Amino acid sequence: MNIKYLKGFKWFDLTNSINKEIEIRENKFQMELSQQQKINKTFIQNVETNKLIQQIKSKRNKKRNADDGSENHGKDDGEVDKKKPKVEIRRTFQQRSVTTNRADADREIKNKNNQSVKLNSVLNSIF
CATH class of the missing domain: 1.20.5 (Single alpha-helices involved in coiled-coils or other helix-helix interfaces)
Structure with missing residues (x-):
């Protein structure tokens, strides 16, 4: 090394700046890691919610099929079957x-x- 050309320079300054760069890099890495964990957590929650909704829909379809005595042949709740009669309103409330x-x-x-x-x-x- 050519230390003689760096007047007033101390070895502590060099190690201190390197340590700051390492700390900044680690903080950025931790921030990115926490963001990815949040994204993964929300994705997993959305997948579980979707599974729950699909199970509820399938149970409803099975119940409707059992009540009607016919099969739905894999139709979702979003699809309208025009042959089915309308569901009777079970409760009425006095207004x-x-x-x-x-x-x-x-x-x-x-x-x-x-x-x-x-x-x-x-x-x-x-x-």
């Missing part, structure tokens, strides 16, 4: 009328009198 006490609401939906009657009847039953 309530829309009421509100807002000042800017239409008069038809406001139900101030009905609420006061209900309140009076409740208060009368209590007292």
Whole structure:
């Protein structure tokens, strides 16, 4: 080495700069590695979710086939079979009328009198 041409240069400066470069390189490598691990983790989650959805679809198809007494021949839920009758609605719920006490609401939906009657009847039953 030609140390005599490097006045004021110390060996510590050279090792210190090399150590900083190595540390920067290792940090970049760790960052890339963590990004790849996140990508792999999300990919695996997506694959597992897809498997779960496919299992649910196949169970639904089997249940429909068992109920109908016919086979679907490998059709997905997305495909519509026009020969199948529509599924009957099993539950119906009693609907309530829309009421509100807002000042800017239409008069038809406001139900101030009905609420006061209900309140009076409740208060009368209590007292």
